[in-house]
Amino acid sequence: MLITSELLKIFSKSDYNARYAYSKATNTCIRCGESARVFRDASARLEYSVSALCQKCQDELFDKNEPFH
Secondary structure, rough: OOHHHHHHHHHHOOOHHHHHHHHHHHOOOOOOOOOOOOOOOOOHHHHHHHHHHOHHHHHHHOOOOOOOO
């Protein structure tokens, strides 16, 4: 996975916990604020449960071609 400085910035903000809780409660993305209800597969849905990132943001931030280590 490609971890960008933008992603690290999101997770290190002082209001991260509140933003994460709001995103999960409203099924929105913590990064872009758009709806996070439609996912490509179970893996992407699981990623949302961990990161609160919608499918579009997952696609932009994670390199699908890089294997997990």
